[in-house]
Amino acid sequence: MPTITYVLPDGTEQQMDVPCGQSVMDGSVRNNLPGIVAECGGSCSCATCHVFLEHAPEGAFDDAMTEETDLVEFLDDAAPNSRLSCQLIVSEACEGARVRVSTSNG
């Protein structure tokens, strides 16, 4: 199971083993880490699962689709490495990925 590092809103770090096929959002919410709210449960609707992808191994995650970039564009703290974590699907290639969780997911 790949290990993903979450930098939480208070600056602390948590490492989680996230099963392949689940999303980075799942790995946070299922373990009740703070910061990712995920109201829509991962259907790319709510934009309350915003993270900054600080490190991703080559080819770890698919590029964002338009729906995701459209949502992200209107977030206050959007940055070039912004992603919605429910769209980051974990595979073996994700070992060592690191995301910083936005402080304004609500």
Add this chain to the structure above:
Amino acid sequence: MNPRKIVVVGAGHAGGTFVALLRREGYDGQIALVGAEEHAPYHRPPLSKSFGTSGTGRDEKVKWIYDPGYYQSQGIELHLRESVTAIDRDRRHVVLTGGGVLDYDLLVLATGAEPRRLNLPGEGLDGIHTLRDLADAERLEEAILSGAPLAIVGGGYIGLEVAAAARAQGVDVTVIEREDRLLARVASPALSGLLSEHHRASGTRILTGAQTVGYVCDSGRVGGVRLADDTVVPCGTVLVGAGAVPRQALAEQAGLECGNGITVDARCRTNDKSILAIGDVTNRPVDGLEIMDGRMRVESIPSAVDQARHAVDLILGRPAQDHEVPWFWSDQFDLKIKIAGIVHGDYETVQRGDPAGGGFALYHLRDGRLVAAETVNAPKDFMASKRMLSSRCPVEAAALRDPATDLKVLIAA
């Protein structure tokens, strides 16, 4: 407020979110979560949005809010398959089905809502369904996958989602709506019209102004829906989707103030200072709502999460935060519908985008401000409208109507 024993009645989206958040934010007293269903809290929205698709095992199908094992790991007592049958406000305890009691310093009611019953002749026949929980969804899925013609009584969001998902399985679908348009109570006439066209184009029959008066029996099970003009819509399965009513009997019996829902203030307080209420069961104040004395039941996940958050802040002695703009989503066919704000009162509608291709949004304005926006496959408009609603900024219809106007400029105004 410094409770050491918190009991939550109802292990749904509101109750589950509340207990997790409370623990995470540092509350270290006792928490008990009591739920009548056999499951830990799960996401209800997927229940109406697709049938016969994802995996076979239950674990693959159910979208848990938190892993079922999570509660125990956090020292949260989970009482599943147990109902609270009474609240004793003087002794400050709740009574469980088996007669056991749980003491509380603070009680949180999160009992949700249940499908409205129409009490029509034949309602008990086999083949007639309602949809609220996983068990309902499993039965309905089996019926839909059997391929029998489906009649849906009530053209609300859940009914229309099921209609779309059933059509995707090739099932013959008729939607029967009493009002003269679909989504009459919740959507603008413009959105109703566009969605009706879409459903009709997919092959769904839509009957409006059609009052259901009963069900026809065929070989011991439902064979049709009888309408007021005495015509019969033949079918093998019926879904009654006639809205939901708050599960407030417990609160009423305990003498808590209730209307359409348990009456709560902006911080989820009832008229008993030891009892809060959150989620679909509540009648809550809504910022910007200019009818019904500014309060209503908001049946949506974002509202349940917003209230859970406010209840936690109250308990931990923190100041109240702003409320999240009410919003809701619905998925029908390839349409992702998202509504920000509550569509109500009089308004002028400005359309952006083109319903015939790509996404579009209906912005509803009153007195130069946004009341609500209905967006379809238009995530930018959805995000922008949420921002306009939370800032209550002035919005000019002409600027909004002009496709050249950058939404970002409008929200910065």
